[in-house]
Amino acid sequence: xxxxxxxxxxxxxxQSLVGWLVKQFLERHNRVLEERAVRxxxxxxxxxxxxxxxxxxxxxxxxxxxxxxxxxKLLGLDYSEYMHKVARERLRDHIASGKVRLFQGRVESxxxxxxxxDKVYHCNCYYYWPDLLAGSAExxxxxKPGALMVTTLKLASLRKAVSxxxxxxxxxxxxxxxxxxxxxGFTDVRLEEKQHKGRDFQAIFATAAK
Numbered sequence: 001x002x003x004x005x006x007x008x009x010x011x012x013x014x015q016s017l018v019g020w021l022v023k024q025f026l027e028r029h030n031r032v033l034e035e036r037a038v039r040x041x042x043x044x045x046x047x048x049x050x051x052x053x054x055x056x057x058x059x060x061x062x063x064x065x066x067x068x069x070x071x072x073k074l075l076g077l078d079y080s081e082y083m084h085k086v087a088r089e090r091l092r093d094h095i096a097s098g099k100v101r102l103f104q105g106r107v108e109s110x111x112x113x114x115x116x117x118d119k120v121y122h123c124n125c126y127y128y129w130p131d132l133l134a135g136s137a138e139x140x141x142x143x144k145p146g147a148l149m150v151t152t153l154k155l156a157s158l159r160k161a162v163s164x165x166x167x168x169x170x171x172x173x174x175x176x177x178x179x180x181x182x183x184x185g186f187t188d189v190r191l192e193e194k195q196h197k198g199r200d201f202q203a204i205f206a207t208a209a210k
Contacts, residue, residue, distance in 0.1 A: 017133075030123055032196055034059035037121040037152040038066070040194075040203055045069035047118040050142070051076045054123035057087030063121075064094050075117070076102045077110055107135040112142045115210070120149040127158075127172040136184035137176075143208035149186070151177070151204040154195075166200050174204055181206045 038059055043049055046069035051059050054076040064074050074094070078084050084104045094100040103111050107129055120139055129135040139149065153174070163168045171177070174191055183187045186206040193201050 002181070008150075022201045030055065031058050032199070033123040033152040033154065033201060035062045035100050035201070036125050036194065036196055036201065038062045039148050040150045040152070040205075041119040041121050041148060042106075043067065043119055044072075044150055046071040048116060049075065049119045049121075050112070050117045050119065052078075052122040052139070053128070054078050054087050054102070055080075055083050055123075057083075057090040057121060059121065060087060060091055060100065064091070064100060067099065072099070074100045075112065077105055077107065078102070079104070079106055096134040102165040106130075110138050110142050111203035114141050115144045117143050118147050120147065121151070122149075123152045124152060124154075126177045127167065132171060132177055133183055136186070140184045140186060140208050143209060147208045149181075149206045149208070152201060153204075154201045156200065174202070178204060178206075 005051060040065075041049070043063060043066040045067060047067065049063055049067065049072075051063065051074075054060050054180055054201075055078065057076075060074060060076050066072075076087065078087070081104055084102060086094060088102055089102050089103070095102065105111060107133060126132065126135070143149065155174070157173050158167065162172060178189050178191065181204075185208070187209040188205065188207045191202055191204050194201050
C-alpha cells in the first residue's frame with residue numbers, strides 16, 4: 001500500500017505530507033539530471049524550449065539562464081497542481097517578465113501550436129505517462145522540424161526503485177519509450193551512456209523529423 005502510494009505521488013505529487021517529501025526528494029536527487037538534460041539540449045539564446053514534467057522547477061531554473069535573447073522563451077508542462085505552484089514561485093520573476101510560461105496539464109494534450117518548439121527536455125518522466133505513443137506523438141506535433149528532445153535518467157536508480165516496489169506497473173525501461181518515439185515520427189533515436197563527476201547516467205536523444 002505504501003509503495004503504491006509513493007508511486008502515485010512520484011508521478012503526481014499533491015499538496016500533502018507525502019507530496020512534500022516527494023518534492024524534497026526531487027530537489028535533492030534530480031538536480032544533476034535536470035541540469036545535464038538542459039546542457040545536452042544545446043539551447044540557443046533565442047530558442048523556444050519546453051520542459052515536460054518540470055516538478056519543483058530545477059530544470060527550468062537552469063534553462064532560463066541560456067535564453068538571453070529577448071526572443072528566447074521557456075515553457076513548462078506538469079500534471080501536478082502542487083508542482084505547478086512550487087515552480088511558479090521559484091520562477092516568479094521570469095514569469096512576471098514574460099520569459100517563462102507554465103502550464104498544468106497532460107503530455108497527451110499540450111496547449112501549444114504545432115511546430116512551435118526548438119528544444120524539449122525531460123527527466124525521470126516518461127514512465128508516468130499513461131500512453132507512451134500518445135505522449136510522444138503530441139511532443140512531435142509541437143516540435144519544429146529538426147527540433148531536438150533530450151531525456152535523462154539513471155537506470156541503476158530505476159532498477160533499485162523497481163526492486164523495492166516504489167515504481168510499480170510502469171514501463172520504466174527505455175526500450176518501449178524509444179519504440180514509441182520512432183512510431184511517432186522521431187529519427188536518430190538513441191541512448192547514450194553519460195557521466196558527471198564520476199556518476200553514471202543515461203541520455204536518450206530524439207530528433208523531430210517532418
